[in-house]
Amino acid sequence: MSETGAGTGATTGPVQVTGEVLSVKRAGAYHHLTMVAAGVAERFRPGSFVTVAVGGAESTRTLRRGLAVHRVRPTGAYGGTVECVFEADEPGRAWLAAAPAGTPLEVLGPLGRPFALPKEPVTCVLVGHGCASAPLFSLAERLRERSCVVHMVLGAASEARLFGTLEARRATRSVVVTTDDGSVGVRGGVVPVLPELLTRTSADVVYAAGPADVLHGAAAAAEQHGAWSQTLLDAPDGCGTGLCQGCVLPAVGEDGVTRMVRACVEGPVLRGDRVRWDDLGRVPSDARGAS
Amino acid sequence: MTSPQTDPANRQGPSLATDLAGLAMPSPVMTAAGCGGRELAPYADLDALGALVTRTVTLDARAGSPPPRLTEAPSGLVSHVGLQNPGLQAFLTTDLPWFAQRRVRTVVSIAAASLGEYGELARRLSTAPGVSAVEVHLSVPDAFQTGKVVHVVRRDLPRGTPVLAKLAPGGDVVDQARAAAANGADAVVLAQGWPALTIDPDTLRPFLGAGAGLLTGPAVHALALRQVWDVHEALPDLAVVGAGGIGTGDQALAMLAAGASAVQLGSVLLRDPAAAVRVTAELADALTRHHLASVSDAVGLAHRTTHA
Numbered sequence: 001m002s003e004t005g006a007g008t009g010a011t012t013g014p015v016q017v018t019g020e021v022l023s024v025k026r027a028g029a030y031h032h033l034t035m036v037a038a039g040v041a042e043r044f045r046p047g048s049f050v051t052v053a054v055g056g057a058e059s060t061r062t063l064r065r066g067l068a069v070h071r072v073r074p075t076g077a078y079g080g081t082v083e084c085v086f087e088a089d090e091p092g093r094a095w096l097a098a099a100p101a102g103t104p105l106e107v108l109g110p111l112g113r114p115f116a117l118p119k120e121p122v123t124c125v126l127v128g129h130g131c132a133s134a135p136l137f138s139l140a141e142r143l144r145e146r147s148c149v150v151h152m153v154l155g156a157a158s159e160a161r162l163f164g165t166l167e168a169r170r171a172t173r174s175v176v177v178t179t180d181d182g183s184v185g186v187r188g189g190v191v192p193v194l195p196e197l198l199t200r201t202s203a204d205v206v207y208a209a210g211p212a213d214v215l216h217g218a219a220a221a222a223e224q225h226g227a228w229s230q231t232l233l234d235a236p237d238g239c240g241t242g243l244c245q246g247c248v249l250p251a252v253g254e255d256g257v258t259r260m261v262r263a264c265v266e267g268p269v270l271r272g273d274r275v276r277w278d279d280l281g282r283v284p285s286d287a288r289g290a291s
Numbered sequence: 292m293t294s295p296q297t298d299p300a301n302r303q304g305p306s307l308a309t310d311l312a313g314l315a316m317p318s319p320v321m322t323a324a325g326c327g328g329r330e331l332a333p334y335a336d337l338d339a340l341g342a343l344v345t346r347t348v349t350l351d352a353r354a355g356s357p358p359p360r361l362t363e364a365p366s367g368l369v370s371h372v373g374l375q376n377p378g379l380q381a382f383l384t385t386d387l388p389w390f391a392q393r394r395v396r397t398v399v400s401i402a403a404a405s406l407g408e409y410g411e412l413a414r415r416l417s418t419a420p421g422v423s424a425v426e427v428h429l430s431v432p433d434a435f436q437t438g439k440v441v442h443v444v445r446r447d448l449p450r451g452t453p454v455l456a457k458l459a460p461g462g463d464v465v466d467q468a469r470a471a472a473a474n475g476a477d478a479v480v481l482a483q484g485w486p487a488l489t490i491d492p493d494t495l496r497p498f499l500g501a502g503a504g505l506l507t508g509p510a511v512h513a514l515a516l517r518q519v520w521d522v523h524e525a526l527p528d529l530a531v532v533g534a535g536g537i538g539t540g541d542q543a544l545a546m547l548a549a550g551a552s553a554v555q556l557g558s559v560l561l562r563d564p565a566a567a568v569r570v571t572a573e574l575a576d577a578l579t580r581h582h583l584a585s586v587s588d589a590v591g592l593a594h595r596t597t598h599a
Contacts, residue, residue: 014331014333016334016563016564016565017331046315053562053563058367060365060367060508060509061363062363062366062367062508062509062558062561062562063362063363063366063368063561064360064561064562066445068406077561087376106562106563108334108564143597165449172379180314183565220432234416236416238361238561239330239335239560239561239562239564241326241330241333241564242326243325243326243331243560243561243564244325244326244360244361244370244372244561245325245355245372245375246358246360246361246370246372247356247358248355248360248375250356259354260354260355262377281357281358281500282357283354283355283356283357286352288352288354288377289351289352289353289354289375289376289377289378290354291353291354
């Protein structure tokens with residue numbers, strides 16, 4: 001394996017490494033990838049992500065695929081490993097899902113701004129939808145190390161699309177499970193259960209991971225309750241370094257000005273009250289530089 | 292102390308030193324506008340690049356195109372970013388000094404909507420420290436327009452600052468190159484990309500937020516080679532910078548042989564942010580394999596009827 005990065009001794013910032021696939025296992029509707037990627041695990045903080053080049057060395061697929069990190073193991077029989085859970089929803093991820101053990105993998109990471117962690121031992125509600133909830137488990141671990149009380153809400157369209165409900169019961173004070181079809185847990189989405197849960201637990205911070213409507217709903221529920229919110233956007237495809245400016249969304253800065261920020265550099269974690277959720281997919285007319 | 296055997300200057304190997312219209316570069320490998328920036332610094336030594344071309348700067352900030360801004364096409368990439376940038380003032384106070392401090396040879400890419408704006412950009416860059424050259428991002432594939440834009444930019448920059456004209460997609464590139472050269476361009480850059488479209492299979496509407504875009508990446512390498520070939524054939528004294536789907540040292544060398552004096556890497560940097568380091572090393576190996584002592588020995592080689 002080779003490794004290049006910002007100084008070999010540094011333990012912050014991303015590295016570019018040639019790693020390899022250790023295993024890809026089915027996890028319900030998803031794929032659970034474990035890869036060896038030297039240097040990534042040591043630098044990882046919950047919420048940061050990796051991008052991988054897909055298709056092998058001769059591939060002419062031009063864009064890297066973003067993968068949220070479920071958890072890392074800095075040391076082990078194979079050196080540092082990184083685990084990601086994803087859906088094979090397009091050809092690049094389908095290649096990854098089918099990659100046999102030992103497949104070389106070009107990995108960049110960890111990338112982006114991770115979750116901000118509270119300094120005080122506060123009460124946190126973690127909300128996740130589908131396999132987007134995977135990064136919340138390493139977050140829960142860090143929060144408990146800080147003596148925070150952690151509650152979790154996990155939802156999906158159906159039981160097969162839930163992720164991590166068993167692990168959640170071990171890792172948190174309480175778990176609420178929701179499914180759209182009612183096949184398990186509360187029927188409906190994750191957002192409707194939040195107001196009651198936030199009140200009952202006197203939550204101080206909401207951490208959310210999922211599609212935009214879940215993030216928007218979680219941010220709104222947090223604001224209503226007077227809690228902070230940290231929302232994790234989908235790990236963006238493209239480059240992961242900020243070069244391509246493909247993963248932009250409108251967000252309000254400290255100065256009150258809206259800018260098109262990059263999910264890969266300014267995110268993927270953004271304060272929920274900073275994102276212009278209703279303007280996703282657009283350049284608002286008051287965004288800086290909009291014509 | 293450095294012994295004669297270990298001193299790199301004495302090692303047997305091709306010289307990558309490149310003179311691009313007066314800009315001395317240690318290598319002919321540059322980054323293309325929008326594909327090189329501070330973002331690459333964790334992965335590659337930017338001061339080892341031939342030069343870095345900045346993200347295109349406009350006089351006022353631009354928010355860019357609505358997303359999605361890029362998508363894969365077979366062996367390529369269709370994109371329309373819309374020149375998102377913080378505007379000249381922010382560029383001059385943040386990015387440019389950052390590059391200058393690290394001794395990165397910096398080619399500032401500029402675009403404007405009027406001749407007046409092009410002139411103002413050139414005037415303000417003429418007094419900014421750390422500008423190695425200026426690359427004019429042209430958007431109208433017309434020789435007359437190209438000539439007018441290059442003329443105002445050239446007029447307001449110091450003689451020692453090379454002006455590179457990145458020709459617009461479409462139109463006759465030889466005519467545009469001739470007009471650029473006649474109006475003071477020191478080199479032309481080919482190519483930006485080819486007009487292209489992708490359709491979302493679910494909605495049956497254009498996939499990109501802006502509608503159409505430009506195709507770049509491996510798919511356009513042979514197209515870019517042809518344009519570089521044509522311009523070098525018609526205007527052998529004009530320096531050409533070749534860009535389009537270059538991802539290996541052999542492809543860089545092919546571009547030099549077609550007539551380019553230097554090359555720019557674009558979409559490959561999205562897949563591999565350290566690509567410039569690799570392509571530069573591969574180019575040195577390729578020159579050695581062909582018994583070429585220097586980059587300049589390779590420029591235009593494909594046009595010569597007999598081989599040495």
